[in-house]
Structures are given as structure tokens and as C-alpha cells.
Amino acid sequence: MDAHSSNKEKAEALQEDLECMRKENESLRFMLEVMTRKCNTIESHLRQRNLEYMGIDLNHQFEANKRARTSINEFSLATNKSQTSQFLVRTNSKDSTLVVKDGYQWRKYGQKVTKDNPSPRAYFRCSMAPGCPVKKKVQRSKDDKSVLIATYEGQHNHDSHDSHAHFSPSINTSAKGAEHINFVPAESTPTFTPSPQPITLDLTLSGSNNQENSSGGLDGNSVSDRGFNGKYNKIEDFVASLTKDKNFTVSLAAAVARCVTNQPKP
DNA sequence: CGCATTTGACCTGCGC
DNA sequence: GCGCAGGTCAAATGCG
Numbered sequence: 212m213d214a215h216s217s218n219k220e221k222a223e224a225l226q227e228d229l230e231c232m233r234k235e236n237e238s239l240r241f242m243l244e245v246m247t248r249k250c251n252t253i254e255s256h257l258r259q260r261n262l263e264y265m266g267i268d269l270n271h272q273f274e275a276n277k278r279a280r281t282s283i284n285e286f287s288l289a290t291n292k293s294q295t296s297q298f299l300v301r302t303n304s305k306d307s308t309l310v311v312k313d314g315y316q317w318r319k320y321g322q323k324v325t326k327d328n329p330s331p332r333a334y335f336r337c338s339m340a341p342g343c344p345v346k347k348k349v350q351r352s353k354d355d356k357s358v359l360i361a362t363y364e365g366q367h368n369h370d371s372h373d374s375h376a377h378f379s380p381s382i383n384t385s386a387k388g389a390e391h392i393n394f395v396p397a398e399s400t401p402t403f404t405p406s407p408q409p410i411t412l413d414l415t416l417s418g419s420n421n422q423e424n425s426s427g428g429l430d431g432n433s434v435s436d437r438g439f440n441g442k443y444n445k446i447e448d449f450v451a452s453l454t455k456d457k458n459f460t461v462s463l464a465a466a467v468a469r470c471v472t473n474q475p476k477p
Numbered sequence: 478c479g480c481a482t483t484t485g486a487c488c489t490g491c492g493c
Numbered sequence: 494g495c496g497c498a499g500g501t502c503a504a505a506t507g508c509g
Contacts, residue, residue: 319482321501334500338481348500 299352300359309333309349311361317347328353340369 300311309322309331317335324331330351337343345365352358 318480320503322483323499323501326498332499 295362295364298361300361301357302359311349311359315339343368
């Protein structure tokens, strides 16, 4: 009967392990959910704040432009209808080029000085694929010369050759002058409460220069995550701490493997 | 030489 | 119909 009792002990030990792993799995899921929620919150906050900034800009532009054909709300609707999206791109203020590195290849086909803004507006067509209908307009912000306003129209009929560079231009530091770029999507939320403080978000997780980027925002109002239990100042810090934790990595890998294979822990 | 950029001319749409 | 402003075209130019 010794064999029987030892098997029973083994089964109990395995059940204990299984219970531990279940709890670990639950906590991991909880953490993932919390991080997802925080990301969504930050994203929606950014969009709202950016549109508030754009609202001011548009108000100024419409005051200056008697030929304005759309109201602010109409602008918002048109943005959705015609598949246009607008991004604020922070660049080196000394950089006079209107180049926005977004992972696609663009051919410039025109430049025009508009009435409401002394900075010229450049017109680009996507040249990565023949027949790609996407166009973009790039113009410096009237209020902040270090900010480029990039307006994209249409949808690409191909993929970016560099998916990492797509909308992650701060990764690309080799471009002439474009050494410090942050993208801020400016679309969809129809709220235009004036706010004097635009915000930018550096979406890269590239470590050291994140600190500089976050403190070097347009107005020092870059978003930082006050973190889990006040321990982590930024999501990046939290993620970095997690990725450095060997136990976390191993547990996460095991949990993911179990989820993928749909198998209980042995 | 081929390709991208520049830039003046031209086209288009809208308000008056 | 005219004028204005944004958008596009295409010849000229520059660069590798």
C-alpha cells in the first residue's frame, strides 16, 4: 500500500501546484487587465486633450480665414467621413524640413504657403506602391514651430515596409533633423474645450531617452503614469521592472503556453 | 543617368 | 462672373 499512498501524495502535490498556477494565472490576467485599462484611459485622455489643443488652433485659423468652409464640428465629421486623420508630430525646432518619418515612403508633389499660417504646407503622395491613394499634408504649427501637423487622407493599399517605424518615428533617429519626434493622434472626439496646454506622448519603450522625452514635452505636460500602488512613475518603468523579473517572465511564458495549448499544468 | 525635390503656373471650388 | 485660396501639375533643378 506504500505505492498507493505515494501516488496519492504526488497527486495532492500536483493539485497544489495546479492551484498555485491558477492563482498566478489569475493575478497575471488581473495585471494585464489593469494595464490595458490604463492604456485605454491614457489614450482617450490624450485624444481629448489633443483635440482641445486642435480646437484652439482651429479657432485661430477660422478667425484668420474668412474663407473657412467648415465649422469645427464639420471638420470633425469630415475627418471621419473622408478617412482623414491628423497627427501632431514634435520635431527638433531647429529642423526646418517637413519630413515625417512614419514608415512609409512619400513623394513630395507640391508646397504652398497658406493664408492662415506663414509656414509652408507640403503635399506628399505615398510612393511605396503604385496606385496607393494615400496623401498627406505637413505643415508647422502656427503656435509652436517645433510641432508638425500631419494630415493623412485615404488608406494604404499595401503594408509599411517597416512595421516598427509605422507611427513610431521616435525610433528613427537617423533621419536628418528628425531626431525627436512624438506622434499624437488627433481624431474622433468632438470636444473642443479650449486648453492652452497640448500634450505629447512618446510611445517608444526604448529606455534612457524616454526620461528626456517625457520631460521635454511641448509644455512639460507629457503624460506619465502615476502607477501601480505609487511605485512606478511610468508604464515603461513598470513594464521594465516586470521584464527584468525572471520569475515573472518564466511564469508568464508558462501561462501563455498553457493558454495557447489549452492544456492544464502537468 | 535616374530619381526626388523645388517652384511657378494652372485648375477647382466657394463666397460675394 | 470675379476674386481668392487651396490643391495639383509639370518643367527645371539638384543630388547621388
